[in-house]
Amino acid sequence: MEKVIIIGAGGHGRVVIDTVFSNPNLEVIGFLDDSDIESFLGISKLGKILDIEKFKEFKFHIAIGNNSLRKELGEKVGVKNLVTIIHPTAYICRDVKIGKGCFIGTNVVINSKSKLGNNIIVNTGSIIEHDCILENYSHLSYGVLLGSGVTIKEKAYIEMGEIVKRGLIVERDIR
Template sequence: MEKVILIGAGGHARVLVDAALHDENIEIVGFLDDGDIDEILGIKKLGNTSEIEKFRNYKFHIAIGNNNLREQLGAEIGSEKLVTIVHPAAYISRDVQIGKGCYIGANAVINSKTIVEDMVIVNTKSVVEHDCILKKGAHLSYGVLLGSSVKVDEKVYIEMGSVVQRGIKVERDIR
């Protein structure tokens, strides 16, 4: 069982904790956050984000939606220490490649031959059709629909409900 510390305590972190509690291979031992939240769904705060170094014996998941901050923290921690969390109600085709530190939300669908690089968020009810590439740190908000063969560049954010036609390269945020 992976013992994991979350970084962050906002709404995205609460969603991640709920998903992780369904995974018998992951134990969330606590979270680090700079705010004043002490507990998320029974998971206790262990300290501030400046204390990451104290917990080097653990794996981490960065539960922060901000792409730039997620990438900065990921670089500090190192990808080998990042754990991907997949909600049990997600569907992922057998030949999809998923990197480290990703989150795949409830009722998300990722179809055949898609590549999902490190620290990508595919949020609730998003659909990623076949042959897509989601570059490092990309973030699909809830209900995003990517047609086949879409490429989403690094750290690009796509707003909820957006539809991206097949074959498009998304090089900047869609808000």
């Protein structure tokens, strides 16, 4: 069983923790957050985000929606120390490539030959059609639909319910 520390205790952090509970191969040992929250969903706060240095022997998942902050923390932790968390209801084709530190939420579909970089968020009910590329630190909100062959560039955010037509390259946030 892999032990992981979650960085972030906001709404997305709670969703990530709940997803870990449904994965028998992962165990959350605590979370780091700068808020006054001391525990949630039975998981205790271990310290502030800057306390990462105290836990170098552990693996991390960065449960923060802000792409720039997620990138900064991911670089601080190091890609090899990031854990990808996938909800058991997600359908992912066998030839899909998924990087480190990604979050794949409830009822997500990722179709053939798509590639996800590191530290990406794909939220509830999003669909990634075949041959898509999501670059590092990108973020799909709830219910996003990517047509086939779409490329989402590094740190781009796609707002809930957006439809990105096939073959497009998205270089900046769509809100």
